[in-house]
Amino acid sequence: MDHIRPLPAYLVQRYHGWRATSFAENRSWYRRLADEGQRPRAMVISCCDSRVHVTSIFGAEQGEFFIHRNIANLVPPYEPDGDHHGTSAAVEFAVTSLKVAHLIVLGHSRCGGVQGCYHMCSGHAPELDEKTSFVGRWMDILRPGFARLPEGDDATRQQALEFEAVKVSLENLMTFPFIAERVESGDLSLHGLWNDIAEGGLMALDPRDGSFHPV
Template structure:
């Protein structure tokens, strides 16, 4: 590993500042978290996008949320084929080991992954269709939902609706996992779908009655 480099000094400086202030003021709590283990109430599945900070939006601190972040906050369908499935492993750990009570899927506006999927579905992104494109193959998970938004002429509105459908697809795929289906039916786990507008700071929740999203 001769390629690893020292950490940029601005990050080293910030870390030492955090250690002398936030850590110092909360040392007791951090030590308890270390010795007693985590006990998060909720798991959040959100996007890797640098503009989405679920802990900030919800005023959460260390210990509150078990967070998985991937491209476009997608959950693939249940597929116990023995391969590496990072998202499925995270969900399994949260539900069966940590026994979280809430599973929140958080989508967002201006999602690059969702836009790539639209481009693929419109035949505009041949590089994403290649077998070697990890982003393309990952976004295949969302493709079946494109039919529902294909008729929207306004491209911005189409993207916003498809982003919401990414949340719905993940919720639907989550229910294909037997341990999730069991926990939901036993009243131990509830699922929640959210979508946030980065520029306007909006937050909408999926409403199972209407099948649409409404501001919280």
């Protein structure tokens, strides 16, 4: 495998720093996690964006969250067609095997994936409309949200599309039979959140009117 290269020195240094401090101070806790397995209470579906740090936002420790990240925190609809579905597989494992009690979709401000979808659906990103674009075909999941956008300037509509990314994902989650069954029985609750990166704000989806309000 000639294309593989050594890990950058700064990452090696950070690893050794972590192992000598945080790990060393909590060695028994890590051993317990390894021996007993994971029992997360919640799954969080968030964006790949490097600025969104789920565990920091909630002050979570190892073992608390089962986290899945993808472009624009999207969940596709239930499609058992035999193709590869990484997000659907993560959701299935979290709900049916780990039996999480909460499933959270976390969107965020200034989302590049959502912006790409906005430009694509507006006709300003023809490269994303190409069948060969993995990003474009993934962002097709959000097209129903674009169709629901209110009138307004681009900035307002793009933020509204970030909210729609959360809503579309929550709607699609309910198309999974094993999720709908657990939601109806009260064993699983769904939550929609949006993080304002610049302000450190967190807003929650109100199921009564579909609006977002500070938590």
